[in-house]
Amino acid sequence: MTKQPVPNKKGNAVHTLLGWLKGYVLIAPAIILLCIFTIYPIFWQIQSSLYDGSLLSKKRNFVGLQNFANLFANPDFGQTVGNTIFYSVGVVIITIVLSTLAAVWLNGEAQKRLNGLTLAAIFTPHIISLVSVTTIFLWLLDPQIGAINYLLKSVGLPTCPFLASSKTSMFALVLMMVWKGTGYYTLLTVAALQGVPKDIYEAASIDDTPGWRVFFQITLPMISPTLFFSTIVCTINSFQVFEPINLMTLGGPANSTNTLVYQIYSDAFKYLKLGQASAEGVVLLVFVLVLTVIYFAFLGKKVPLSMRKGEGHYGKSKYRADSALYPQRGEHRLQAAGDFHCSLSVPVDGLHRVQTL
Amino acid sequence: MIPQQVTFVLVYLIFSKAKMLQSYWPQILPFIANAFGIFLLRQYFLQIPEEIIEAARMDNASEPKIIFSIMIPMAKTALLTIGLLSFISLWNSYFWPLIMTTKNTYRPLAVGVAMLKNVDSAIPWHMLMAGNLFLTCPILIAYAFANKQIRKAFVYSGIK
Numbered sequence: 001m002t003k004q005p006v007p008n009k010k011g012n013a014v015h016t017l018l019g020w021l022k023g024y025v026l027i028a029p030a031i032i033l034l035c036i037f038t039i040y041p042i043f044w045q046i047q048s049s050l051y052d053g054s055l056l057s058k059k060r061n062f063v064g065l066q067n068f069a070n071l072f073a074n075p076d077f078g079q080t081v082g083n084t085i086f087y088s089v090g091v092v093i094i095t096i097v098l099s100t101l102a103a104v105w106l107n108g109e110a111q112k113r114l115n116g117l118t119l120a121a122i123f124t125p126h127i128i129s130l131v132s133v134t135t136i137f138l139w140l141l142d143p144q145i146g147a148i149n150y151l152l153k154s155v156g157l158p159t160c161p162f163l164a165s166s167k168t169s170m171f172a173l174v175l176m177m178v179w180k181g182t183g184y185y186t187l188l189t190v191a192a193l194q195g196v197p198k199d200i201y202e203a204a205s206i207d208d209t210p211g212w213r214v215f216f217q218i219t220l221p222m223i224s225p226t227l228f229f230s231t232i233v234c235t236i237n238s239f240q241v242f243e244p245i246n247l248m249t250l251g252g253p254a255n256s257t258n259t260l261v262y263q264i265y266s267d268a269f270k271y272l273k274l275g276q277a278s279a280e281g282v283v284l285l286v287f288v289l290v291l292t293v294i295y296f297a298f299l300g301k302k303v304p305l306s307m308r309k310g311e312g313h314y315g316k317s318k319y320r321a322d323s324a325l326y327p328q329r330g331e332h333r334l335q336a337a338g339d340f341h342c343s344l345s346v347p348v349d350g351l352h353r354v355q356t357l
Numbered sequence: 358m359i360p361q362q363v364t365f366v367l368v369y370l371i372f373s374k375a376k377m378l379q380s381y382w383p384q385i386l387p388f389i390a391n392a393f394g395i396f397l398l399r400q401y402f403l404q405i406p407e408e409i410i411e412a413a414r415m416d417n418a419s420e421p422k423i424i425f426s427i428m429i430p431m432a433k434t435a436l437l438t439i440g441l442l443s444f445i446s447l448w449n450s451y452f453w454p455l456i457m458t459t460k461n462t463y464r465p466l467a468v469g470v471a472m473l474k475n476v477d478s479a480i481p482w483h484m485l486m487a488g489n490l491f492l493t494c495p496i497l498i499a500y501a502f503a504n505k506q507i508r509k510a511f512v513y514s515g516i517k
Contacts, residue, residue, distance in 0.1 A: 022420065027395075029389075029390070030389075030390040030391075030395060031390075032390075033386065033387070033389055033390035034390045034392065036371070037368055037371075037386065037387040037390070038359060038364070040371075041364035041367035041368050041371065042359060042363070042364055044367045044370075045363075045364055045366070045367050048367065055370075119508070120500075120504050120508070123508060123511075124497075124500065126511070127445050127449070127496050127500060127507065128449070128493055128496065128497075129448070129449035129450075129451065129467050129492050129493065129496075130449065130451055131449075131451050131467045131470050131471045131489070131492060132470075132489040132492050132493050135470075135474075135485055135486070135489050136489075138480070139482065184511060184515075187508055187511055187512060187515075188511075188512060188515040191512045191515070226515070229515065230515070233515075236360065237360075240360050240362035240363075242362060242452050243451050243452055246455075247451075247471055247474075261362045264365075264366065265365075265456070268366045268369075269456070274366070277366050278366065278367070281363055281364065281366060281367075284362070284363050285359070285363050285364075288359065288360065288363060289359075292359075
């Protein structure tokens with residue numbers, strides 16, 4: 001639906017100006033706050049990374065890129081960045097794979113009653129505070145009194161030191177955060193699966209497409225926009241990990257769980273090195289910006305090419321789409337895109353014309 | 358999409374320079390403007406048929422009246438979604454209040470519960486678990502009563 005201009009009864013310039021101003025007045029409070037607390041600190045941070053001095057010093061001297069040179073010369077910082085990348089890659093891969101499998105299973109028809117309950121249950125960790133989650137896991141993972149080691153011992157398996165060893169500490173954190181995050185991404189993926197038009201599956205079943213091909217050639221491409229969104233959001237969130245480290249390991253043992261945000265926090269508030277903390281903040285900013293740019297660059301290409309407006313092939317089936325398919329976007333995007341027609345021509349029984357919303 | 362974990366040191370300095378650290382403001386002001394909330398409400402407002410608004414204008418309804426008696430009631434779901442998401446994330450938040458507070462007077466429950474651990478070397482598990490019960494109970498009770506709405510709200514948070 002295109003927006004009709006509102007007929008202006010008086011039609012004079014003052015009235016138009018007021019109408020134009022009104023919108024800006026209404027968004028002003030939000031924009032001002034966003035500028036103060038989001039936009040301005042970014043530029044200040046970049047400027048601050050070029051100066052030395054501590055959190056308490058009144059006057060700071062310009063040192064150019066010295067802070068960055070110090071960072072990259074320091075092997076500990078290299079390890080911190082490596083830890084952050086290891087943690088993020090681990091969390092993202094395991095979370096996305098687990099949540100996709102869980103979502104496909106939960107989308108099945110066979111155990112409908114159980115599905116709602118299971119989804120509610122695996123989503124619960126996501127809304128629990130990290131303070132509580134880390135407390136429980138500190139107890140579960142404790143080498144002496146922990147329940148997991150107790151279980152391992154009782155079935156005769158070797159115990160694991162978890163957080164007490166630099167070899168396993170980061171892995172233990174990854175497992176905990178996968179447990180906490182999987183429910184959320186499962187929820188998103190289930191919503192995406194419910195948006196996939198049933199007709200495509202019907203066409204596939206008429207073609208006798210085997211199950212694994214349906215999964216890889218229909219299900220995965222159709223939910224790929226959501227998976228892509230999940231992957232980016234999960235990566236950005238993982239890069240900012242702070243709470244588990246501050247609450248469980250304090251970066252140790254032997255720097256093995258130190259991450260970027262925890263490093264910024266300790267440099268700024270424990271060692272009061274403002275310049276260095278700002279430089280680390282800029283490094284984190286670059287990582288986040290790159291991910292955001294990747295996200296927006298692909299946003300326009302959300303739907304696999306074969307499902308775009310026009311004619312094409314989808315597996316064995318031919319299709320013609322009068323307008324682009326946006327199965328993942330929920331009702332909003334569908335309404336914005338106007339009437340949603342999808343014609344699917346199937347070799348066996350001719351042409352279906354379906355309207356999906 | 359720039360997260361607060363990137364710039365928190367400088368936001369701390371802003372509040373420190375404004376002499377606001379000894380107050381609740383550092384925990385409130387940065388969260389008032391919510392880009393996701395604006396986006397979601399705009400989506401809802403766009404769906405309201407123009408005819409309804411024009412009919413109200415014909416009846417000489419003032420602009421505030423149109424906002425409060427037409428637009429806002431029709432966006433109730435969106436407001437509920439934003440409210441639920443904000444409440445859950447702010448109730449659970451630990452990172453921001455930890456950085457923005459120096460005195461127990463202004464610290465929220467999550468930070469207080471986490472501090473129970475630092476009292477001495479041995480972890481007082483009984484105290485810690487009791488504190489965590491207080492921290493998780495409101496969320497779990499809300500989830501028990503409104504689990505569909507809460508899950509729907511989180512699905513919306515994924516359709517940015």
